[in-house]
Amino acid sequence: MKRRVEQCIEAIRKLDLDSLLISNPMNITYLTGFREAEGYLLLTAGADMFYFTNFLYQEEAKRVNAWKVIVGNDNVFSLIGDSIQHLHLKAVGFEAKYLPFLEYSKIYEYISGSSCSLIETIDLVESIRAIKTPEELSLIKKSIAISREAFEYILQIHDQASTEKDLSIEVEKFLRLKGDSQIAFSPIVASGKNSAFPHYLPQEVCLDRQFFLIDLGSKYCGYCADLTRVFFWGKMPPLFRTIYDTVKRAHNRSIKIIREGIKAKDVDRCARQIVERAGWGKFFGHGLGHGVGLAVHELPFLNHKSEEVLKEGMIITIEPAIYIPGKFGIRIEDMVLVTSKGGQILSGDVNQ
Amino acid sequence: MKRRVEQCIEAIRKLDLDSLLISNPMNITYLTGFREAEGYLLLTAGADMFYFTNFLYQEEAKRVNAWKVIVGNDNVFSLIGDSIQHLHLKAVGFEAKYLPFLEYSKIYEYISGSSCSLIETIDLVESIRAIKTPEELSLIKKSIAISREAFEYILQIHDQASTEKDLSIEVEKFLRLKGDSQIAFSPIVASGKNSAFPHYLPQEVCLDRQFFLIDLGSKYCGYCADLTRVFFWGKMPPLFRTIYDTVKRAHNRSIKIIREGIKAKDVDRCARQIVERAGWGKFFGHGLGHGVGLAVHELPFLNHKSEEVLKEGMIITIEPAIYIPGKFGIRIEDMVLVTSKGGQILSGDVNQ
Numbered sequence: 001m002k003r004r005v006e007q008c009i010e011a012i013r014k015l016d017l018d019s020l021l022i023s024n025p026m027n028i029t030y031l032t033g034f035r036e037a038e039g040y041l042l043l044t045a046g047a048d049m050f051y052f053t054n055f056l057y058q059e060e061a062k063r064v065n066a067w068k069v070i071v072g073n074d075n076v077f078s079l080i081g082d083s084i085q086h087l088h089l090k091a092v093g094f095e096a097k098y099l100p101f102l103e104y105s106k107i108y109e110y111i112s113g114s115s116c117s118l119i120e121t122i123d124l125v126e127s128i129r130a131i132k133t134p135e136e137l138s139l140i141k142k143s144i145a146i147s148r149e150a151f152e153y154i155l156q157i158h159d160q161a162s163t164e165k166d167l168s169i170e171v172e173k174f175l176r177l178k179g180d181s182q183i184a185f186s187p188i189v190a191s192g193k194n195s196a197f198p199h200y201l202p203q204e205v206c207l208d209r210q211f212f213l214i215d216l217g218s219k220y221c222g223y224c225a226d227l228t229r230v231f232f233w234g235k236m237p238p239l240f241r242t243i244y245d246t247v248k249r250a251h252n253r254s255i256k257i258i259r260e261g262i263k264a265k266d267v268d269r270c271a272r273q274i275v276e277r278a279g280w281g282k283f284f285g286h287g288l289g290h291g292v293g294l295a296v297h298e299l300p301f302l303n304h305k306s307e308e309v310l311k312e313g314m315i316i317t318i319e320p321a322i323y324i325p326g327k328f329g330i331r332i333e334d335m336v337l338v339t340s341k342g343g344q345i346l347s348g349d350v351n352q
Numbered sequence: 353m354k355r356r357v358e359q360c361i362e363a364i365r366k367l368d369l370d371s372l373l374i375s376n377p378m379n380i381t382y383l384t385g386f387r388e389a390e391g392y393l394l395l396t397a398g399a400d401m402f403y404f405t406n407f408l409y410q411e412e413a414k415r416v417n418a419w420k421v422i423v424g425n426d427n428v429f430s431l432i433g434d435s436i437q438h439l440h441l442k443a444v445g446f447e448a449k450y451l452p453f454l455e456y457s458k459i460y461e462y463i464s465g466s467s468c469s470l471i472e473t474i475d476l477v478e479s480i481r482a483i484k485t486p487e488e489l490s491l492i493k494k495s496i497a498i499s500r501e502a503f504e505y506i507l508q509i510h511d512q513a514s515t516e517k518d519l520s521i522e523v524e525k526f527l528r529l530k531g532d533s534q535i536a537f538s539p540i541v542a543s544g545k546n547s548a549f550p551h552y553l554p555q556e557v558c559l560d561r562q563f564f565l566i567d568l569g570s571k572y573c574g575y576c577a578d579l580t581r582v583f584f585w586g587k588m589p590p591l592f593r594t595i596y597d598t599v600k601r602a603h604n605r606s607i608k609i610i611r612e613g614i615k616a617k618d619v620d621r622c623a624r625q626i627v628e629r630a631g632w633g634k635f636f637g638h639g640l641g642h643g644v645g646l647a648v649h650e651l652p653f654l655n656h657k658s659e660e661v662l663k664e665g666m667i668i669t670i671e672p673a674i675y676i677p678g679k680f681g682i683r684i685e686d687m688v689l690v691t692s693k694g695g696q697i698l699s700g701d702v703n704q
Contacts, residue, residue, distance in 0.1 A: 035553060055552045055637030059677050073637060074657060094453070101456045102448035102474065122454065169528045176521045181554055186534065198408045201387060202533055285407030285425060305426060325411050 001066070004031050005047065007128045012045050019044040020093040021080065023103070027125035027296045028097070029222065034064050040080060041067070042092075050083055052076045077103065078248065081110025093121040098181060123299060130291050130299040131313040136223060137337065140292065140315055143220035144335055144347050146178040147227050150216055153233070164189045164202035164212075175218040176304075184217030184224035184296040195230070195329040198286060198321065209232050212336050217296055224296040227347050228333035240330075243280065243322050247330045250274040250320035255287060255336055258343025264306040270318040272304065273345060280322045289317040292335060314338040315346070353418070356383050357399065359480045360408040364397050364445065369471060371396040372445040373432065375455070378646045379447070379477035381574065386416050392432060393419070394444075402435055404428045429455065431463025445473040464677060482643050482651040483665040491690065492644065492667055494563030495572035496687055498530040498700050499579050502568055506583070507603050516554035516564075536576035536648040547681040549583070550638060550673065562586050565683060569648055572628045576648040579699050580685035595632065595674050595682050597659060602626040602672035603684045606640060610670075610688055611694025616658040623672040624656065632674045641669040644687060666690040667698065 008031060012020050020043050022028055023037035032041070033048070039053035039061065049067035054076065061069045072079040084092055084107075092111075094104065108118055132140065153174050155165070161167035168189040175183045190200040192208030217226040230244070254271035268288040275284045287303030292315055302307040302316060310316070319333035337344040360383060362560050364372050374380055377388035384393070384401070391405035391413065401419035406428065413421045424431040436444055436459075444463075446456065460470055482494065505526050506519070513519035520541040527535045542552040544560030567580040582596070606623035620640040627636045639655030644667055652660040655666060662668070671685035688695040 037551070058637075059675075060549055093630070096454035096457070097452055099452050099453050100449055101446070101451050101472065104453045105448070120453065120457070165533050166529075168533060169525055172528075173521055176524075177518075181517050181520060182538065197412055198546050199389070285410075323411075 001031065001033055003133075005043070005049075008043060008125055009045055009047060011124050012043070013129065015093060015121065015197060016121075017045065017091045017093040017121070019084075019087070019089045019091075020121065020124060021099075021107070021118075022125060023095050024098040024121050024125070026231070027129070030125060030129055030257040031065055032064055034061065037061070040076065042080065042083060042232070044087065044089065048087075052080055052083075058262055075106075077106035078110055080107055081111070082109050084116055085114055090116050091119055092116060093119050093124065093175070095124070095234065096122055097118040119293075126299045129293055129295075131311055132293060132315050133313070136293065137313075137315070139221045139223040140335070141346060143179060143184075143218050143223050143225040144222060144227070146175065146218040147216055147225040148348060149178065150174050150218070151214070151229050154214060158207065158212075158231070159325040161207060163204045164191050164194070164207055165204045167207060170213070171216060177218065179218035179220045180222065182219050184219050184226060188213070188215035189226075190214075190329070193326060193328060196323045196325050196327060198323060198329065198331070210326065211240075213329065215331070215333065217292075222294055224292050224294070224297050224349070226292050226333065226335065228319060228331045230330055230332065240328065241263075242278075243324070243328075243330050246275060246278040246280060247320050247322055247332050251318055251332045251334070254320065255318050255334070255343050255345060258310060258316075258336055258338055260310060260312045260338055260340045262310050264302040264310060265304055267318075268304050268306065269303045271318070275320060275322060283322045283324055284320060285323070286321070289319050291316050291334075310338045312338055312340050318343075353383060353385055355485075356480060357401075359416075360395060360477055361397055361399060363476050364395070367445060367471075367476070369397065369416070369443045369445040369473070369474065371436075371439070371441045371443070371475060372473065373447070373451075373459070373470075373601070374477060375447050376450040376477070379481070382477060382481055382646055384418055385418055386413065392428065394432065394435060396439065396441065400439075401449060401507050403491075404432055404435075410607050420574070427458075429458035431444055432459055436463055436468055437466055442468050443471055444468060445471050445476065447476070448472040448474055457532060478651045481645055481647075483663055484645060484667050484689075485665070487516065488645065489665075491573045491575040492577065492687070493698060494689065495536075495570050495575050495577040496579070498527065498570040498572060499568055499577040500700060501530065502526050502570070503566070503579070503581050506566060510559065510564075510583070513559060515556045516543050516546070516559055517556045519559060519564075520554040523566070527568065531572045533572065534571050536571050536578060538627035540567040540580075541567070542566075542681070544678060545678060548675045548677050548679060549679065550675060550683070560606070563592075563680065565681065567683070567685065569644075574646050576644050577647070577699070578644050578648050578685065578687065580671060580683045582682055582684065592680065592682075595676070595680075598627060598630040598632060599672050599674055599682045599684050603670055607686070607688055607695050607697060610662065610668075610690055612662060612664045612690055612692045616654040616660040616662060617656055618653050619662070619670075620654045620656055620658065623670070627672060627674060635674045635676055636672060637675070638673070639684075641671050641688075643668050662690045664690055664692050670695075 189213035250271035321331035323329035543564035602623035673683035675681035
């Protein structure tokens with residue numbers, strides 16, 4: 001944690017700020033280990049940390065040695081404003097992607113008239129989070145192992161589940177028992193035609209016994225996995241086979257070109273061109289992948305306009321897909337570690 | 353849904369706005385029935401509805417007849433800005449509690465130079481949501497029934513669960529099977545000393561066989577329940593009995609004074625005075641309760657500074673509590689319908 005705080009302070013100084021007000025709960029977890037809660041972390045360039053929270057979390061927050069806890073049940077923003085003034089801070093960064101307009105306004109109100117400015121920052125902590133340490137890598141590997149076991153479990157039990165919802169509940173229970181109580185996201189169990197919806201919610205509809213798509217991820221010590229597999233039984237119709245092969249080719253080829261230094265958009269383009277040349281470009285409407293860590297979707301984002309450059313230690317998903325409305329969708333999603341030598345698939349290479 | 357949209361338009365007009373940009377996904381669900389997703393709803397005073405979303409949700413969104421779907425994968429904010437200009441809107445309200453500062457800035461950028469203003473609104477749709485229709489009431493009653501069944505289920509199975517986490521996983525599965533796939537919130541299973549943390553996360557620690565506190569809620573057709581029960585076996589120590597009786601008295605008395613027209617803070621004060629007079633005031637640090645509907649915490653909020661007045665059709669929790677750090681906590685939470693004749697307990701009155 002100490003190293004993370006140091007990196008954050010470096011980034012704060014580089015932007016000529018004297019402090020950062022952190023409101024994204026995952027960034028707070030990343031820097032302190034404290035669980036996601038309602039609160040605000042003020043980190044100064046001098047390495048002081050103040051945590052503003054309410055009665056509900058005060059006892060737990062006080063167990064963290066690294067910060068001073070300030071409890072404000074009525075108006076936490078006036079307390080933040082008071083601290084900013086008391087510490088004589090002049091340039092306080094805030095997380096513009098997360099801080100709601102109203103909260104910004106309230107803090108601004110308390111410091112207006114002083115010589116302090118609130119300054120927009122974007123992805124300051126998130127950029128640090130994008131590069132995983134060896135410890136984080138091993139937690140993510142464990143989370144991936146649990147998620148892969150879940151696919152094996154699905155193969156054992158899917159016959160007994162009558163609906164998408166039933167199967168998703170069983171899978172979710174499995175993920176929770178093996179990993180953290182919390183999971184990375186609610187499993188997507190999309191059977192038959194429903195697979196054509198990328199972010200489908202499982203329904204109380206009968207499981208299609210020929211085909212379903214499952215996207216799932218456990219958490220382990222807070223770290224997410226995110227994998228998608230398609231399951232098919234019986235004789236595969238030609239269109240299905242064509243689409244599957246195209247997605248698989250896009251998946252394999254784009255993973256092959258991953259290495260430190262490549263632009264995220266070039267990896268996206270590699271997969272997208274394969275899908276486009278096969279004639280299915282307009283049915284692959286989302287980005288190729290995203291970083292995974294404490295959050296299931298985090299930096300870097302791989303899409304056609306991303307300016308990010310892949311760096312050693314990033315862990316990303318590669319998930320090309322083709323969704324044919326009213327028919328079916330195929331997505332194959334694996335997790336890949338970026339190294340100087342290339343991309344290393346962390347999630348095996350299972351094709352059911 | 354039509355009546356809800358009409359109420360919303362009335363509220364928009366009352367504020368001299370010509371439209372409202374809605375970014376809280378639950379407000380969008382409330383007005384359209386569309387599930388929670390990434391998107392923005394622009395509702396004009398002329399009853400036109402535009403939904404801005406991305407590829408992931410486009411096919412599902414197009415099934416909603418009430419709105420025109422505008423898909424923008426790259427920059428949804430420029431599309432919102434374009435629509436605002438194209439429709440010649442001059443006073444666009446936005447939800448200041450939900451819209452992140454960065455998103456506000458981006459939309460502002462696209463319309464700056466025009467004669468349009470973006471105007472902060474607070475709780476516009478939420479105030480409508482606070483009053484439940486008879487249909488909503490029946491869905492919430494069903495959700496409460498499922499949640500009460502879960503407590504019965506806990507009585508049957510707790511002996512087989514070895515840890516807090518195990519029990520919470522079983523309870524969660526029960527709630528999902530009986531209600532929606534999604535639940536209102538992850539169950540709090542806090543055993544022994546851990547009950548002293550109000551928003552506790554269940555851990556892999558052995559269940560205390562004498563005492564645990566469970567706070568849980570299912571969803572049913574999107575509507576939440578939120579109930580807390582304490583379970584005690586064996587001879588109750590005197591301190592525990594005193595605390596329990598105090599909380600129970602605060603619970604019962606405050607429910608008795610609920611009726612249409614009473615101020616939320618007066619109901620809070622009723623419970624708080626009982627706890628304070630018994631000498632435990634500083635251990636009851638949160639509000640007495642909150643509204644429940646599509647969100648598990650919504651308007652009205654019952655606390656010492658709330659200026660809200662209870663109205664017929666509101667459904668609220670009453671959850672006085674005393675938390676003694678390092679020892680234990682007792683919270684008793686029921687759900688109550690506000691009527692002109694008084695408060696009607698919807699969740700029975702179980703004391704395990």
